[in-house]
Amino acid sequence: DAGVTQSPTHLIKTRGQQVTLRCSPKSGHDTVSWYQQALGQGPQFIFQYYEEEERQRGNFPDRFSGHQFPNYSSELNVNALLLGDSALYLCASSLLLAGANEQFFGPGTRLTVL
């Protein structure tokens, strides 16, 4: 049973560019959440997708957008990249109606903005 997978593992972009990160949830899960983790800090919630809609959003600008596909996989898009967007981007999946269950995290995508 594959866990949460993310691609690519590493990415280097320059300021002003756009980037798309991808996530496949754990088998049987229907909800995907994205987190940003700057160096030395805990992960910060970006948004959550369920039934192909954004359900919750953290304190991130509109430059951060996402999408969920019918197979529950998800993409995170960041436009007009800033140096401060350099971080580890984590995807987590869960089963919405399971209530207080745990979220499973992928290994992350390391984004470097030069």
Next chain:
Amino acid sequence: DAKTTQPPSMDCAEGRAANLPCNHSTISGNEYVYWYRQIHSQGPQYIIHGLKNNETNEMASLIITEDRKSSTLILPHATLRDTAVYYCIVRLYLSSGSARQLTFGSGTQLTVLP
């Protein structure tokens, strides 16, 4: 979600029990206590969660005080592979089944010494 307070770092001798404390004095009645850990350069890993009773699984035990204002994560026989940042998170459980996002703090860096 209630805020948590954890010591920034702790050491533990290999083979001994590691006891990681967490204060969550503003926790409300329908908030669960979750513990995750993050080994260097990996995504966070779920450890355990509880509401008010003590919980135990194959990884750890969770002791929650009677007033629920603090808790302790216990790793009974710490190994070098348990070296990680441990996050204590208080998370609202919604009876509708909606999975709220995780709000990470700075966590405790546990170093298991040989």
